[in-house]
Amino acid sequence: MQCAVATAVRRTRHLTSCLNFPSRISFLSVHQQHRLEPRRFVHEYIPRRSDAQKATIYALSTPPGKAGIAVVRVSGPDALQVWENVVQRSSHSNVEPWRMERCRIVHPVTKNMLDDGLAVYFKAPKSFTTEDVLELHIHSGRAVIASVLDALSHLPYCRPAEPGEFTKRAFLGGRLDLAQVEGLKDLIDAETESQRRLALEAAGGATSARFEELRTGIIRCLAKIEALIDFSEGENLEEGVYDDARNNATKLLTTIRSYLSDNRRGEIMRSGVRLTIFGPPNAGKSSLLNFLARREAAIVTPVPGTTRDILELSLDIGGIPVIISDTAGLRATDDLVEQIGVERARKAIQAADIALCVVSCEDLGASSELPSSVRELVTKDTFMVFNKMDLLKKDSFSVEHPYRWMTSLKTGQGTTEFLAGFAESLRSKYDLDQDGSSSEAPLITHARHRIHLESAAGFIEAFLETTADEVVFGAEELRYAAQAVGKVSGRIDIEDILDSIFRDFCIGK
Numbered sequence: 001m002q003c004a005v006a007t008a009v010r011r012t013r014h015l016t017s018c019l020n021f022p023s024r025i026s027f028l029s030v031h032q033q034h035r036l037e038p039r040r041f042v043h044e045y046i047p048r049r050s051d052a053q054k055a056t057i058y059a060l061s062t063p064p065g066k067a068g069i070a071v072v073r074v075s076g077p078d079a080l081q082v083w084e085n086v087v088q089r090s091s092h093s094n095v096e097p098w099r100m101e102r103c104r105i106v107h108p109v110t111k112n113m114l115d116d117g118l119a120v121y122f123k124a125p126k127s128f129t130t131e132d133v134l135e136l137h138i139h140s141g142r143a144v145i146a147s148v149l150d151a152l153s154h155l156p157y158c159r160p161a162e163p164g165e166f167t168k169r170a171f172l173g174g175r176l177d178l179a180q181v182e183g184l185k186d187l188i189d190a191e192t193e194s195q196r197r198l199a200l201e202a203a204g205g206a207t208s209a210r211f212e213e214l215r216t217g218i219i220r221c222l223a224k225i226e227a228l229i230d231f232s233e234g235e236n237l238e239e240g241v242y243d244d245a246r247n248n249a250t251k252l253l254t255t256i257r258s259y260l261s262d263n264r265r266g267e268i269m270r271s272g273v274r275l276t277i278f279g280p281p282n283a284g285k286s287s288l289l290n291f292l293a294r295r296e297a298a299i300v301t302p303v304p305g306t307t308r309d310i311l312e313l314s315l316d317i318g319g320i321p322v323i324i325s326d327t328a329g330l331r332a333t334d335d336l337v338e339q340i341g342v343e344r345a346r347k348a349i350q351a352a353d354i355a356l357c358v359v360s361c362e363d364l365g366a367s368s369e370l371p372s373s374v375r376e377l378v379t380k381d382t383f384m385v386f387n388k389m390d391l392l393k394k395d396s397f398s399v400e401h402p403y404r405w406m407t408s409l410k411t412g413q414g415t416t417e418f419l420a421g422f423a424e425s426l427r428s429k430y431d432l433d434q435d436g437s438s439s440e441a442p443l444i445t446h447a448r449h450r451i452h453l454e455s456a457a458g459f460i461e462a463f464l465e466t467t468a469d470e471v472v473f474g475a476e477e478l479r480y481a482a483q484a485v486g487k488v489s490g491r492i493d494i495e496d497i498l499d500s501i502f503r504d505f506c507i508g509k
């Protein structure tokens with residue numbers, strides 16, 4: 001008896017580790033709380049886990065509302081059974097996979113006809129999720145969609161899909177890696193042409209392939225170092241293996257560093273330049289936002305302190321997505337609400353990729369010096385707009401700055417030049433072409449990629465700090481570096497590649 005319990009506990013422990021339970025201690029406390037026999041405890045958990053994995057899920061895959069067609073997608077082991085229950089065809093032949101068929105969609109219990117549509121069955125693994133998939137193409141109307149989804153809810157082995165669950169299954173099934181999943185999401189969200197191309201590249205696996213090349217490079221170095229651990233140079237290994245590994249690691253580090261010092265180009269192409277408009281009150285900041293948006297998005301009045309909260313708009317400036325924030329005019333004030341607005345403005349300037357300062361020509365000092373409220377915030381990278389040039393009395397104007405324009409948002413003077421110069425400056429700053437794309441596709445498009453690459457660079461540096469006597473430590477650093485790069489695509493297993501490289505590695509004479 002005791003022996004049986006011990007076996008059960010051991011098995012349970014093994015299972016809890018498979019199920020990612022925190023620890024043996026927490027398992028025991030759960031076990032004690034519930035006063036369950038170990039064996040029963042096991043039974044309680046296994047079915048739920050496998051159930052979650054094997055559930056057949058369904059969801060509307062097109063936007064809800066009136067349109068020509070809507071697609072309801074079903075994925076999981078019972079997709080074919082769903083077909084048998086809700087799809088009625090004129091022919092009684094077997095279902096032919098990947099072939100669209102005209103059919104009636106019926107309620108599984110009442111067999112009432114719900115819609116006249118099309119159905120297609122994708123046989124696993126040749127489907128988006130790698131599972132059996134059924135797509136029902138129905139008429140897109142609220143009542144039709146509701147009746148079909150309700151009908152599916154009557155099938156006991158089906159449940160509604162959670163957000164992103166089809167894609168998650170595609171990832172778990174190995175159809176997409178993480179970088180491709182991100183690319184797919186970006187493709188759906190793409191609003192500009194350059195975003196579409198960038199996302200398509202990631203979704204298609206080209207981005208992953210570039211990361212994979214880096215990872216394989218690191219593993220090649222690792223293979224050499226591991227060979228040195230097992231054998232030694234001169235004896236069983238050709239000469240210069242250690243130096244080779246070091247040289248290659250140095251080259252890889254240079255490559256990674258060059259990817260990292262990209263001025264955030266990829267992230268900017270993907271998610272847009274964060275641009276904050278700031279300046280003294282009444283300079284014409286909100287007027288500038290409205291000019292760029294071509295509509296009265298922000299309130300403009302002659303009252304200083306009109307804008308208080310931050311107003312954010314996403315615009316396409318010459319093919320570049322720009323997220324523009326209009327902020328409260330910077331000044332000391334007793335008004336509590338305005339004080340908060342000024343505080344938020346300062347934070348937005350810090351968070352911006354580009355800060356654009358609007359100053360009224362009226363507010364310039366005798367020798368064209370900037371108003372004190374903005375003086376310490378302006379750097380050589382700040383974009384400067386000297387507005388209200390219609391009110392400029394003096395004919396001479398002498399503010400030197402790399403990015404500077406003069407406008408009158410009232411008369412329109414200088415605005416065409418500003419718009420052209422503004423777009424051009426954005427392009428040159430981020431090395432982008434006319435349409436906002438770039439000749440060489442950037443590698444890093446998400447902050448996540450940057451974090452993993454930075455950590456890989458750190459590990460390679462640590463490897464380069466080790467000596468020929470410390471190959472064991474060096475190998476460990478390279479292993480971490482490879483894993484860090486692998487995290488981008490979600491591929492962190494290196495043993496498989498290591499084996500294959502080892503196999504063609506030249507060992508012995």
Ligand SMILES: Nc1nc2c(ncn2[C@@H]2O[C@H](COP(=O)(O)OP(=O)(O)OP(=O)(O)O)[C@@H](O)[C@H]2O)c(=O)[nH]1
Pocket residue numbers: 280281282283284285286287288299300301302303304305306307308327328329330387388389390391407408409410411
């Ligand atoms: N003469 C002249 N007036 C302008 C010009 N641009 C804007 N204005 C006027 O200046 C006033 C202030 O403009 P806003 O756009 O509200 O200025 P703001 O910087 O957003 O002001 P706050 O939000 O209060 O900080 C409004 O009455 C505008 O019509 C210009 O080029 N010339």
Ligand SMILES: [K+]
Pocket residue numbers: 281282300301302303304305306307
């Ligand atoms: K104002």
Ligand SMILES: [Mg+2]
Pocket residue numbers: 285286287298299306307326327329
């Ligand atoms: Mg304003």
